[in-house]
Amino acid sequence: MIDLQGFGDQLLFGAWMTLKVATGGLLLGLFLGILGAVFKQSRWRVLQMIGATYTTIIRGLPELLVVLIIYFGSAGLLTQAAAWFGHEEYVELSPLAAGIIALGVSFGAYATEVFRGAIQAIPGGQTEAAKACGMSSPRIFFRIVLPQAWRIAIPGLGNLFQVLLKDTSLISVIGLEEIMRKSQIAISNTKEPFTFYFTAALIYLSITIIVMIGQRYAEQWANRGMGRRST
Amino acid sequence: MSWNWEVIFESLPQLLSGSLLTLELVFVSLLIGGILSVPLAIMRTSSNPLIRGFPLAYTFFFRGTPLLVQLFLFYYGLAQFESVRESALWPLLREAYWCALIVFVLNTCAYTTEILRGAIQAVPRGEIEAAQAIGMSRFNLYRRIILPLAYRIGLPAYSNEIILMLKGSALASTITLLDLTGMARTIIARTYMPIEVFFAAGCIYLLLTFLFIQCYQLFERRLLRHQQPM
Numbered sequence: 001m002i003d004l005q006g007f008g009d010q011l012l013f014g015a016w017m018t019l020k021v022a023t024g025g026l027l028l029g030l031f032l033g034i035l036g037a038v039f040k041q042s043r044w045r046v047l048q049m050i051g052a053t054y055t056t057i058i059r060g061l062p063e064l065l066v067v068l069i070i071y072f073g074s075a076g077l078l079t080q081a082a083a084w085f086g087h088e089e090y091v092e093l094s095p096l097a098a099g100i101i102a103l104g105v106s107f108g109a110y111a112t113e114v115f116r117g118a119i120q121a122i123p124g125g126q127t128e129a130a131k132a133c134g135m136s137s138p139r140i141f142f143r144i145v146l147p148q149a150w151r152i153a154i155p156g157l158g159n160l161f162q163v164l165l166k167d168t169s170l171i172s173v174i175g176l177e178e179i180m181r182k183s184q185i186a187i188s189n190t191k192e193p194f195t196f197y198f199t200a201a202l203i204y205l206s207i208t209i210i211v212m213i214g215q216r217y218a219e220q221w222a223n224r225g226m227g228r229r230s231t
Numbered sequence: 232m233s234w235n236w237e238v239i240f241e242s243l244p245q246l247l248s249g250s251l252l253t254l255e256l257v258f259v260s261l262l263i264g265g266i267l268s269v270p271l272a273i274m275r276t277s278s279n280p281l282i283r284g285f286p287l288a289y290t291f292f293f294r295g296t297p298l299l300v301q302l303f304l305f306y307y308g309l310a311q312f313e314s315v316r317e318s319a320l321w322p323l324l325r326e327a328y329w330c331a332l333i334v335f336v337l338n339t340c341a342y343t344t345e346i347l348r349g350a351i352q353a354v355p356r357g358e359i360e361a362a363q364a365i366g367m368s369r370f371n372l373y374r375r376i377i378l379p380l381a382y383r384i385g386l387p388a389y390s391n392e393i394i395l396m397l398k399g400s401a402l403a404s405t406i407t408l409l410d411l412t413g414m415a416r417t418i419i420a421r422t423y424m425p426i427e428v429f430f431a432a433g434c435i436y437l438l439l440t441f442l443f444i445q446c447y448q449l450f451e452r453r454l455l456r457h458q459q460p461m
Contacts, residue, residue, distance in 0.1 A: 057437065061398070062412065166297035193307040197308045
Protein backbone atom coordinates (compact mmCIF):
# COMPACT_ATOMS: atom_id res chain seq x y z
CA MET A 1 0.00 0.00 0.00
CA ILE A 2 1.05 3.60 -0.39
CA ASP A 3 2.61 5.03 2.77
CA LEU A 4 1.69 8.70 3.03
CA GLN A 5 3.69 9.26 6.23
CA GLY A 6 1.00 11.27 7.92
CA PHE A 7 0.36 13.61 5.00
CA GLY A 8 -2.90 11.90 4.07
CA ASP A 9 -5.11 14.44 5.82
CA GLN A 10 -3.18 17.28 4.17
CA LEU A 11 -3.94 15.76 0.78
CA LEU A 12 -7.60 15.53 1.74
CA PHE A 13 -7.60 19.22 2.70
CA GLY A 14 -6.06 19.82 -0.70
CA ALA A 15 -8.82 17.82 -2.36
CA TRP A 16 -11.40 19.91 -0.49
CA MET A 17 -9.76 23.08 -1.79
CA THR A 18 -9.76 21.63 -5.31
CA LEU A 19 -13.49 20.97 -5.01
CA LYS A 20 -14.09 24.49 -3.71
CA VAL A 21 -12.23 26.16 -6.54
CA ALA A 22 -13.87 23.82 -9.10
CA THR A 23 -17.37 24.59 -7.78
CA GLY A 24 -16.68 28.30 -7.73
CA GLY A 25 -15.31 28.16 -11.27
CA LEU A 26 -18.32 26.12 -12.40
CA LEU A 27 -20.85 28.60 -10.99
CA LEU A 28 -19.07 31.63 -12.43
CA GLY A 29 -18.54 29.77 -15.71
CA LEU A 30 -22.21 28.80 -16.03
CA PHE A 31 -23.20 32.41 -15.44
CA LEU A 32 -20.71 33.67 -18.03
CA GLY A 33 -21.71 30.89 -20.43
CA ILE A 34 -25.39 31.77 -20.33
CA LEU A 35 -24.57 35.46 -20.59
CA GLY A 36 -22.22 34.80 -23.51
CA ALA A 37 -24.84 32.73 -25.34
CA VAL A 38 -27.45 35.47 -24.84
CA PHE A 39 -24.96 38.09 -26.07
CA LYS A 40 -24.06 36.06 -29.15
CA GLN A 41 -27.70 35.71 -30.11
CA SER A 42 -28.64 39.23 -29.27
CA ARG A 43 -30.07 41.55 -31.91
CA TRP A 44 -27.50 44.20 -31.04
CA ARG A 45 -24.26 44.11 -32.97
CA VAL A 46 -22.19 45.39 -30.03
CA LEU A 47 -23.28 42.53 -27.77
CA GLN A 48 -22.62 39.99 -30.54
CA MET A 49 -19.12 41.38 -30.93
CA ILE A 50 -18.43 41.26 -27.20
CA GLY A 51 -19.55 37.63 -27.10
CA ALA A 52 -17.48 36.65 -30.13
CA THR A 53 -14.35 38.43 -28.89
CA TYR A 54 -14.65 36.80 -25.47
CA THR A 55 -14.91 33.25 -26.79
CA THR A 56 -12.26 33.68 -29.50
CA ILE A 57 -9.64 35.13 -27.19
CA ILE A 58 -10.16 32.86 -24.21
CA ARG A 59 -10.40 29.69 -26.25
CA GLY A 60 -7.17 30.56 -28.04
CA LEU A 61 -5.12 31.14 -24.89
CA PRO A 62 -3.55 28.39 -22.77
CA GLU A 63 -5.37 28.01 -19.45
CA LEU A 64 -2.07 28.41 -17.61
CA LEU A 65 -1.60 31.79 -19.24
CA VAL A 66 -5.15 32.83 -18.27
CA VAL A 67 -4.39 31.90 -14.66
CA LEU A 68 -1.12 33.84 -14.68
CA ILE A 69 -2.64 36.87 -16.42
CA ILE A 70 -5.51 37.09 -13.96
CA TYR A 71 -3.32 36.63 -10.91
CA PHE A 72 -0.41 38.89 -11.84
CA GLY A 73 -2.29 41.18 -14.16
CA SER A 74 -5.05 41.94 -11.67
CA ALA A 75 -2.51 42.86 -9.02
CA GLY A 76 -1.26 45.73 -11.16
CA LEU A 77 -4.74 46.92 -12.02
CA LEU A 78 -6.06 46.62 -8.46
CA THR A 79 -3.07 48.44 -6.98
CA GLN A 80 -3.60 51.20 -9.51
CA ALA A 81 -7.32 51.38 -8.77
CA ALA A 82 -6.64 51.44 -5.04
CA ALA A 83 -4.19 54.29 -5.54
CA TRP A 84 -6.94 56.40 -7.11
CA PHE A 85 -8.91 55.96 -3.92
CA GLY A 86 -5.93 57.02 -1.86
CA HIS A 87 -4.82 53.55 -0.80
CA GLU A 88 -1.05 53.37 -1.21
CA GLU A 89 -0.35 49.70 -0.56
CA TYR A 90 0.07 46.75 -2.89
CA VAL A 91 -3.26 45.00 -3.57
CA GLU A 92 -3.70 41.56 -5.11
CA LEU A 93 -6.35 38.89 -5.46
CA SER A 94 -6.08 35.83 -3.25
CA PRO A 95 -5.02 32.69 -5.15
CA LEU A 96 -8.49 31.25 -4.50
CA ALA A 97 -10.30 34.25 -5.98
CA ALA A 98 -7.89 34.46 -8.92
CA GLY A 99 -8.27 30.72 -9.50
CA ILE A 100 -12.06 30.84 -9.46
CA ILE A 101 -12.09 33.79 -11.86
CA ALA A 102 -9.55 32.20 -14.23
CA LEU A 103 -11.31 28.83 -14.34
CA GLY A 104 -14.74 30.45 -14.56
CA VAL A 105 -13.68 32.69 -17.42
CA SER A 106 -12.28 29.79 -19.44
CA PHE A 107 -15.20 27.46 -18.63
CA GLY A 108 -17.59 30.26 -19.62
CA ALA A 109 -16.00 30.69 -23.05
CA TYR A 110 -16.55 27.03 -23.93
CA ALA A 111 -19.94 26.92 -22.17
CA THR A 112 -21.07 29.84 -24.33
CA GLU A 113 -20.89 27.60 -27.38
CA VAL A 114 -22.65 24.73 -25.60
CA PHE A 115 -25.50 26.98 -24.42
CA ARG A 116 -25.77 28.64 -27.80
CA GLY A 117 -26.25 25.28 -29.48
CA ALA A 118 -28.75 24.18 -26.83
CA ILE A 119 -30.77 27.40 -27.04
CA GLN A 120 -30.88 27.20 -30.83
CA ALA A 121 -32.22 23.66 -30.56
CA ILE A 122 -35.37 24.88 -28.79
CA PRO A 123 -38.09 25.15 -31.47
CA GLY A 124 -38.97 28.73 -32.36
CA GLY A 125 -42.67 27.95 -31.96
CA GLN A 126 -42.17 27.68 -28.20
CA THR A 127 -40.88 31.25 -27.97
CA GLU A 128 -43.66 32.47 -30.25
CA ALA A 129 -46.30 30.70 -28.17
CA ALA A 130 -44.89 32.29 -25.01
CA LYS A 131 -44.87 35.70 -26.70
CA ALA A 132 -48.50 35.16 -27.73
CA CYS A 133 -49.34 34.54 -24.06
CA GLY A 134 -47.85 37.96 -23.34
CA MET A 135 -44.69 36.87 -21.54
CA SER A 136 -41.79 39.33 -21.42
CA SER A 137 -38.48 38.39 -23.06
CA PRO A 138 -36.58 37.64 -19.83
CA ARG A 139 -39.49 35.58 -18.59
CA ILE A 140 -39.61 33.59 -21.84
CA PHE A 141 -35.91 32.93 -21.49
CA PHE A 142 -36.04 31.76 -17.88
CA ARG A 143 -39.35 29.87 -17.99
CA ILE A 144 -39.44 28.37 -21.47
CA VAL A 145 -36.05 28.34 -23.16
CA LEU A 146 -33.53 27.74 -20.37
CA PRO A 147 -35.27 24.80 -18.62
CA GLN A 148 -35.39 22.93 -21.92
CA ALA A 149 -31.90 23.99 -22.96
CA TRP A 150 -30.39 22.38 -19.86
CA ARG A 151 -31.41 18.98 -21.13
CA ILE A 152 -29.38 19.44 -24.30
CA ALA A 153 -26.53 21.31 -22.64
CA ILE A 154 -25.73 19.01 -19.73
CA PRO A 155 -23.69 16.34 -21.59
CA GLY A 156 -21.49 19.08 -23.10
CA LEU A 157 -21.23 20.94 -19.81
CA GLY A 158 -20.27 17.69 -18.06
CA ASN A 159 -17.30 17.26 -20.39
CA LEU A 160 -16.29 20.86 -19.77
CA PHE A 161 -16.51 20.32 -16.02
CA GLN A 162 -14.12 17.36 -16.32
CA VAL A 163 -11.68 19.66 -18.11
CA LEU A 164 -12.17 22.32 -15.43
CA LEU A 165 -11.44 19.80 -12.67
CA LYS A 166 -8.14 18.92 -14.26
CA ASP A 167 -7.34 22.59 -14.82
CA THR A 168 -7.65 23.25 -11.07
CA SER A 169 -4.15 21.76 -10.80
CA LEU A 170 -2.86 24.85 -12.63
CA ILE A 171 -3.86 27.05 -9.70
CA SER A 172 -1.07 25.42 -7.69
CA VAL A 173 1.31 27.49 -9.84
CA ILE A 174 0.09 30.66 -8.10
CA GLY A 175 0.24 29.01 -4.69
CA LEU A 176 -3.30 27.83 -3.93
CA GLU A 177 -3.05 24.93 -1.49
CA GLU A 178 -4.97 22.39 -3.52
CA ILE A 179 -4.00 18.78 -4.22
CA MET A 180 -0.86 19.54 -6.22
CA ARG A 181 0.47 22.21 -3.86
CA LYS A 182 -0.18 19.98 -0.84
CA SER A 183 1.65 17.15 -2.62
CA GLN A 184 4.61 19.44 -3.25
CA ILE A 185 4.68 20.39 0.44
CA ALA A 186 4.57 16.73 1.45
CA ILE A 187 7.34 15.93 -1.03
CA SER A 188 9.64 18.64 0.30
CA ASN A 189 9.40 16.86 3.65
CA THR A 190 9.46 13.22 2.65
CA LYS A 191 11.52 13.32 -0.58
CA GLU A 192 9.15 10.84 -2.18
CA PRO A 193 7.82 12.61 -5.26
CA PHE A 194 6.43 9.56 -7.02
CA THR A 195 4.36 8.41 -4.04
CA PHE A 196 2.65 11.75 -3.62
CA TYR A 197 2.16 12.71 -7.25
CA PHE A 198 0.76 9.25 -7.90
CA THR A 199 -1.63 9.63 -4.95
CA ALA A 200 -2.62 13.01 -6.35
CA ALA A 201 -3.33 11.34 -9.70
CA LEU A 202 -5.52 8.76 -7.94
CA ILE A 203 -7.45 11.49 -6.13
CA TYR A 204 -8.11 13.25 -9.45
CA LEU A 205 -9.24 9.96 -10.97
CA SER A 206 -11.68 9.32 -8.11
CA ILE A 207 -13.09 12.85 -8.34
CA THR A 208 -13.50 12.30 -12.10
CA ILE A 209 -15.46 9.09 -11.48
CA ILE A 210 -17.70 10.82 -8.91
CA VAL A 211 -18.35 13.66 -11.35
CA MET A 212 -19.26 11.15 -14.06
CA ILE A 213 -21.84 9.57 -11.75
CA GLY A 214 -23.12 13.01 -10.76
CA GLN A 215 -23.46 13.90 -14.42
CA ARG A 216 -25.68 10.88 -14.99
CA TYR A 217 -28.02 12.08 -12.19
CA ALA A 218 -27.99 15.60 -13.59
CA GLU A 219 -29.00 14.23 -16.99
CA GLN A 220 -31.86 12.28 -15.40
CA TRP A 221 -32.98 15.42 -13.59
CA ALA A 222 -32.89 17.50 -16.77
CA ASN A 223 -34.78 14.80 -18.64
CA ARG A 224 -37.48 14.48 -16.00
CA GLY A 225 -40.09 16.10 -18.20
CA MET A 226 -39.36 13.91 -21.17
CA GLY A 227 -41.11 10.74 -20.03
CA ARG A 228 -39.58 7.32 -19.91
CA ARG A 229 -37.76 6.09 -22.95
CA SER A 230 -36.99 2.51 -23.77
CA THR A 231 -33.31 2.40 -24.65
CA MET B 232 -1.25 52.88 -15.44
CA SER B 233 1.25 53.41 -18.21
CA TRP B 234 1.40 50.86 -20.93
CA ASN B 235 4.99 50.06 -21.84
CA TRP B 236 5.32 49.17 -25.52
CA GLU B 237 9.08 49.17 -25.33
CA VAL B 238 9.25 46.11 -23.13
CA ILE B 239 7.07 44.23 -25.63
CA PHE B 240 9.34 45.05 -28.55
CA GLU B 241 12.46 44.25 -26.55
CA SER B 242 11.15 40.88 -25.44
CA LEU B 243 9.80 39.90 -28.84
CA PRO B 244 12.93 38.03 -30.07
CA GLN B 245 12.98 35.94 -26.89
CA LEU B 246 9.27 35.25 -27.07
CA LEU B 247 9.63 34.13 -30.68
CA SER B 248 12.45 31.76 -29.81
CA GLY B 249 10.16 30.42 -27.05
CA SER B 250 7.41 29.90 -29.61
CA LEU B 251 9.81 27.78 -31.65
CA LEU B 252 10.23 25.41 -28.71
CA THR B 253 6.46 25.38 -28.21
CA LEU B 254 5.91 24.50 -31.88
CA GLU B 255 8.62 21.85 -31.79
CA LEU B 256 7.10 20.17 -28.73
CA VAL B 257 3.61 20.28 -30.21
CA PHE B 258 4.59 18.96 -33.65
CA VAL B 259 6.81 16.15 -32.44
CA SER B 260 4.35 14.95 -29.81
CA LEU B 261 1.39 15.12 -32.20
CA LEU B 262 3.35 13.15 -34.79
CA ILE B 263 4.58 10.37 -32.49
CA GLY B 264 1.34 10.30 -30.49
CA GLY B 265 -0.64 10.06 -33.70
CA ILE B 266 1.39 7.08 -34.94
CA LEU B 267 1.19 5.24 -31.61
CA SER B 268 -2.54 5.81 -31.36
CA VAL B 269 -3.29 3.66 -34.44
CA PRO B 270 -2.43 0.25 -32.97
CA LEU B 271 -3.90 1.27 -29.61
CA ALA B 272 -7.20 2.33 -31.19
CA ILE B 273 -7.39 -0.96 -33.09
CA MET B 274 -6.70 -2.86 -29.86
CA ARG B 275 -9.37 -0.78 -28.16
CA THR B 276 -12.00 -2.03 -30.63
CA SER B 277 -11.00 -5.69 -30.20
CA SER B 278 -13.64 -8.13 -29.03
CA ASN B 279 -11.16 -9.74 -26.63
CA PRO B 280 -11.49 -8.01 -23.22
CA LEU B 281 -7.83 -8.65 -22.39
CA ILE B 282 -6.60 -6.86 -25.52
CA ARG B 283 -9.21 -4.12 -25.03
CA GLY B 284 -8.29 -3.70 -21.36
CA PHE B 285 -4.76 -2.35 -21.76
CA PRO B 286 -5.54 0.69 -23.94
CA LEU B 287 -8.65 1.28 -21.85
CA ALA B 288 -6.64 1.55 -18.61
CA TYR B 289 -4.02 3.67 -20.35
CA THR B 290 -6.47 6.17 -21.82
CA PHE B 291 -8.47 6.29 -18.59
CA PHE B 292 -5.40 7.28 -16.59
CA PHE B 293 -4.08 9.85 -19.04
CA ARG B 294 -7.46 11.40 -19.75
CA GLY B 295 -8.61 11.35 -16.14
CA THR B 296 -5.62 13.08 -14.55
CA PRO B 297 -4.32 16.61 -15.14
CA LEU B 298 -1.41 17.04 -17.54
CA LEU B 299 0.43 18.86 -14.78
CA VAL B 300 0.29 15.77 -12.53
CA GLN B 301 1.59 13.61 -15.37
CA LEU B 302 4.47 16.00 -16.00
CA PHE B 303 5.46 16.15 -12.34
CA LEU B 304 5.04 12.39 -11.98
CA PHE B 305 7.58 11.82 -14.76
CA TYR B 306 9.95 14.70 -14.17
CA TYR B 307 10.14 14.71 -10.37
CA GLY B 308 8.50 11.39 -9.51
CA LEU B 309 10.62 8.86 -11.39
CA ALA B 310 13.80 10.02 -9.66
CA GLN B 311 12.47 8.46 -6.46
CA PHE B 312 13.40 5.00 -7.71
CA GLU B 313 16.98 3.84 -7.53
CA SER B 314 16.46 1.52 -10.49
CA VAL B 315 15.38 4.42 -12.72
CA ARG B 316 18.35 6.54 -11.70
CA GLU B 317 20.73 3.70 -12.55
CA SER B 318 19.04 2.68 -15.78
CA ALA B 319 20.31 3.50 -19.24
CA LEU B 320 17.35 5.82 -19.76
CA TRP B 321 18.29 8.15 -16.92
CA PRO B 322 20.29 10.64 -19.02
CA LEU B 323 17.08 11.07 -21.01
CA LEU B 324 14.60 11.14 -18.13
CA ARG B 325 16.78 13.62 -16.25
CA GLU B 326 16.24 16.24 -18.94
CA ALA B 327 13.13 18.40 -18.66
CA TYR B 328 12.90 18.50 -22.45
CA TRP B 329 12.66 14.74 -22.91
CA CYS B 330 10.30 14.35 -19.96
CA ALA B 331 7.98 16.97 -21.37
CA LEU B 332 8.12 15.35 -24.79
CA ILE B 333 7.41 11.84 -23.43
CA VAL B 334 4.49 13.07 -21.32
CA PHE B 335 3.02 15.11 -24.17
CA VAL B 336 3.29 12.11 -26.48
CA LEU B 337 1.59 9.81 -23.97
CA ASN B 338 -1.08 12.41 -23.24
CA THR B 339 -2.00 13.30 -26.80
CA CYS B 340 -1.79 9.63 -27.78
CA ALA B 341 -4.44 8.78 -25.15
CA TYR B 342 -6.85 11.42 -26.47
CA THR B 343 -6.13 10.53 -30.10
CA THR B 344 -6.71 6.84 -29.37
CA GLU B 345 -10.20 7.62 -28.10
CA ILE B 346 -10.97 9.85 -31.09
CA LEU B 347 -9.76 7.18 -33.49
CA ARG B 348 -11.62 4.42 -31.64
CA GLY B 349 -14.87 6.34 -31.97
CA ALA B 350 -14.12 6.89 -35.64
CA ILE B 351 -13.27 3.23 -36.30
CA GLN B 352 -16.51 2.17 -34.66
CA ALA B 353 -18.39 4.67 -36.80
CA VAL B 354 -17.17 3.16 -40.08
CA PRO B 355 -20.35 1.82 -41.75
CA ARG B 356 -20.67 -1.95 -41.33
CA GLY B 357 -21.59 -2.38 -44.97
CA GLU B 358 -18.17 -1.15 -46.09
CA ILE B 359 -16.43 -3.71 -43.92
CA GLU B 360 -18.74 -6.53 -45.01
CA ALA B 361 -18.24 -5.65 -48.65
CA ALA B 362 -14.46 -5.80 -48.22
CA GLN B 363 -14.74 -9.14 -46.46
CA ALA B 364 -17.04 -10.43 -49.17
CA ILE B 365 -14.41 -9.83 -51.86
CA GLY B 366 -11.88 -11.70 -49.71
CA MET B 367 -9.68 -8.92 -48.35
CA SER B 368 -7.25 -9.97 -45.64
CA ARG B 369 -7.63 -8.32 -42.24
CA PHE B 370 -4.50 -6.24 -42.78
CA ASN B 371 -5.71 -4.98 -46.13
CA LEU B 372 -9.16 -4.38 -44.70
CA TYR B 373 -7.68 -1.99 -42.11
CA ARG B 374 -5.19 -0.41 -44.48
CA ARG B 375 -7.55 0.15 -47.38
CA ILE B 376 -11.02 0.50 -45.90
CA ILE B 377 -11.31 1.04 -42.15
CA LEU B 378 -8.41 3.40 -41.39
CA PRO B 379 -8.80 5.75 -44.38
CA LEU B 380 -12.50 6.09 -43.58
CA ALA B 381 -11.87 6.44 -39.84
CA TYR B 382 -9.36 9.25 -40.39
CA ARG B 383 -11.93 11.23 -42.27
CA ILE B 384 -14.59 10.65 -39.63
CA GLY B 385 -12.21 11.61 -36.83
CA LEU B 386 -10.83 14.74 -38.49
CA PRO B 387 -13.08 17.40 -36.93
CA ALA B 388 -12.58 16.02 -33.41
CA TYR B 389 -8.83 15.84 -33.99
CA SER B 390 -8.61 19.57 -34.68
CA ASN B 391 -9.72 20.16 -31.09
CA GLU B 392 -6.97 17.88 -29.87
CA ILE B 393 -4.36 19.88 -31.79
CA ILE B 394 -5.52 23.09 -30.13
CA LEU B 395 -5.62 21.42 -26.72
CA MET B 396 -2.06 20.19 -27.24
CA LEU B 397 -0.88 23.64 -28.26
CA LYS B 398 -2.42 25.13 -25.13
CA GLY B 399 -1.26 22.24 -22.95
CA SER B 400 2.31 22.76 -24.07
CA ALA B 401 2.33 25.91 -21.92
CA LEU B 402 2.73 23.55 -18.95
CA ALA B 403 6.26 22.76 -20.11
CA SER B 404 7.15 26.05 -18.43
CA THR B 405 6.38 24.49 -15.02
CA ILE B 406 9.29 22.06 -15.39
CA THR B 407 11.79 24.80 -16.23
CA LEU B 408 11.50 24.66 -20.04
CA LEU B 409 11.68 27.99 -21.83
CA ASP B 410 8.75 27.62 -24.18
CA LEU B 411 6.58 30.63 -25.00
CA THR B 412 5.02 30.77 -21.52
CA GLY B 413 8.32 29.93 -19.85
CA MET B 414 10.07 32.70 -21.73
CA ALA B 415 7.32 35.17 -20.78
CA ARG B 416 7.66 34.24 -17.12
CA THR B 417 11.45 34.67 -17.22
CA ILE B 418 11.14 38.09 -18.83
CA ILE B 419 8.57 39.11 -16.22
CA ALA B 420 10.83 38.00 -13.40
CA ARG B 421 13.41 40.43 -14.79
CA THR B 422 11.22 43.37 -15.81
CA TYR B 423 8.22 43.16 -13.43
CA MET B 424 5.86 43.98 -16.29
CA PRO B 425 3.44 41.05 -16.24
CA ILE B 426 0.58 42.65 -18.16
CA GLU B 427 2.60 43.77 -21.17
CA VAL B 428 4.61 40.58 -21.53
CA PHE B 429 1.65 38.25 -20.99
CA PHE B 430 -0.28 40.35 -23.50
CA ALA B 431 2.48 39.80 -26.07
CA ALA B 432 2.67 36.07 -25.31
CA GLY B 433 -1.12 35.81 -25.50
CA CYS B 434 -1.13 37.47 -28.92
CA ILE B 435 1.44 34.96 -30.18
CA TYR B 436 -0.66 32.07 -28.87
CA LEU B 437 -3.76 33.48 -30.57
CA LEU B 438 -1.81 33.85 -33.79
CA LEU B 439 -0.58 30.25 -33.53
CA THR B 440 -4.08 28.84 -32.90
CA PHE B 441 -5.39 30.92 -35.78
CA LEU B 442 -2.70 29.60 -38.13
CA PHE B 443 -3.25 26.03 -36.93
CA ILE B 444 -6.96 26.25 -37.61
CA GLN B 445 -6.44 27.77 -41.08
CA CYS B 446 -3.90 25.11 -42.11
CA TYR B 447 -6.11 22.39 -40.73
CA GLN B 448 -9.09 23.58 -42.70
CA LEU B 449 -7.07 23.41 -45.92
CA PHE B 450 -5.91 19.91 -44.99
CA GLU B 451 -9.43 18.85 -44.11
CA ARG B 452 -10.82 20.22 -47.35
CA ARG B 453 -8.25 18.23 -49.26
CA LEU B 454 -8.97 14.97 -47.45
CA LEU B 455 -12.71 15.41 -47.74
CA ARG B 456 -12.68 16.64 -51.34
CA HIS B 457 -14.79 13.68 -52.45
CA GLN B 458 -17.65 15.05 -50.35
CA GLN B 459 -17.59 18.50 -51.85
CA PRO B 460 -20.34 19.59 -54.21
CA MET B 461 -19.24 19.60 -57.83
